[in-house]
Amino acid sequence: MSEATVRNTTSTDAKTSLGAVGAASNKPAPARKIEQLGTGQATWRRLRHDKASMIALGFIVFLVLMAVFAPALAAVTGHDPAQQYREIGLTATGLPTGPGKAFWFGADQLGRDELVRIAYGARVSLLVGVVASMCGSLIAVVIGVLAGYFGGWVDNVLSRITDFVMTIPFLLCALALVSVFGASIRMCLFVVIFFSWAVTGRVIRAQVQVLKKKEFVEAARSLGASDASIIVKDILPNLTETIIVYTTQGIPSCIVFEASLSFLGMGIVPPTPSWGGMLSEAAGNSIYMVAPWLVFFPGLFLLMTTLSFNILGDGLRDALDPKAGRRMLAKKRRRKGAAAVAAVAPVTAQIAVANDDIAAAKSAEATSSTSVSSSTSAASMTKEGD
């Protein structure tokens, strides 16, 4: 955790601590209490300023509420998810009725309430997505840490297994597995977990290989700490960010994997409502051509869910690793030219940039001058930055 705490005090709390120091010099007893933020608080603080992430988080909360209160929704609309309302749900010609007062999101080809089914489908999607992604991360951590920490033959064996899982055509193998053991929610979970840990495992292995050579690990070892203690106390806490980000980003791919399996009729077994299954039923006989809401609503919910988790995952990554964000910003500033650099760079760099600019302005070609000035300012920035 040493890295994280250092980062917190330097970056986010720089202003408050500076203010506190100023106040301390004026008054004998500072009224302001200086508190150090934990990593979680600091991350939340940064994440809160990211509008896209907050909207995404809002939708996810909404979705969770919808899944939890699916029975309540069924009570409000008065429609059971599995009940077929053939009298009111289907028109005289046997076509499903569209969205309206009775069925807010329309009825499906059997006269079932689309909205209630979507709410129940959210349960399946969230359950499979979250549980599979977490289990996948757990496997990835175990394999990645063991391979990265111990190296040698352990690494060789585990890495070859990882390579193997990454090389097999996963959807084809998933189909083969399901065809043998039959489709069920447990099978679906197993398949999704089995094929979702390999990439994360590889990333974690690489990180552990770097971490185990750090001084604080050597220090712990010189103090006589056991391998188990080093892994739990020194290595794992430093993997927290990676694990959080990869688990969040793994959720949408697990959800899509489950939906794809259900779409092919090999995931969740009907009549349990699942979004992939609903889309599959809508695609059968091309019923959605005359009843587009059968594709629009489940498709939209599926898209919004994956989009939200992807955006939140990206936002979390930036919030947990502010260095990466600052690096990007520096790059942006580099390209904006001397004016932007002057605003952030110290005086010496400003002078250097100014000199470069003068020299550049003297050169005859307008096009080459801009490129030269931007590249020289980039050079001064890199000197300053690193």
Add this chain to the structure above:
Amino acid sequence: MVKQILRRLLFAVIILFLLSIFVFALFYIAPGNPARLIAGEKASQEVLDQVTRNLGLDKPLWQQYIRFITHAFQGDFGISYRNQTPVTELILSRLPVTFSLVGGAVIIWLLIGVPLGVVSATHPGTWKDRLAQVLSQLFISFPSFVLGMFLLYLLYYLPKRNGFTLFPPGGYKPLEDGFIDWAWHMVLPWLTLALLMAALYQRLTRAEMIDVLGEDYIRTARAKGISERKVIYKHGLRSTLTVLTTQLGADIGSLLSGSIIIEQVFGLQGVGALAVKSVNTQDRPVIIGVVLLGGFFIVMMNLLVDILHVALEPTLRR
């Protein structure tokens, strides 16, 4: 270098070997008697025994496996339980459809994704970059069958209801029957696959280019007075090739897995559709054949990418 490639080749063979054991074991422990599947529900015990003997199912597992693997090396994956045609023939007849789908889509997604990535990387933070980023985030999140169905509704059904046919809803016309007809039928499947993948390539190209454009040698190139266009395309884009070819190799390699859903949505009778059909009918030799072929493609493309990298990166040649 040759040694490295030979090592990779050995690794590829081991992977395929493991995959064949995996699939074979999977179907051995599976419930249900394949002989019963072939002979039919009402077959007598004698017929059943006869079929079992013909398939070699009465022999021990390792003998069955040896028999299977030696035949597989000669390109013989057995005979389909369902329609009594050789598996190899069945797969070969479906391959043109899958190759058409993936081949066309690859060209489209490279033509959309890479230029958009370059524009993003050379104008970071501008509205062009933001727009490209938002679009790529959107299409990365799109499940393929949802996008396919949306496009079918918007570009096939809506125009048709209004009295004209913009694109056909799917189906496959062989290339031999005319290029125009073939391409016209493939437009919607291509577009679906290409939009999803272009989003990924936009991201990759952007991230890699932004990194590269901050390098010293780019500054040197600019300082030499080379035009910006040349700097970007000759020096900048050149160094993204390693990353792009790795991704492209993986994507083309997994074409059998990746095209299953699109083939299903657009009713294309490719290898993916064959896999789904044989899973539904418990046609084991066909599933084993398709899975092994899928693994073969992935392994071969990985090998090709490794060799290509040696050609692309002078530092690897030693």
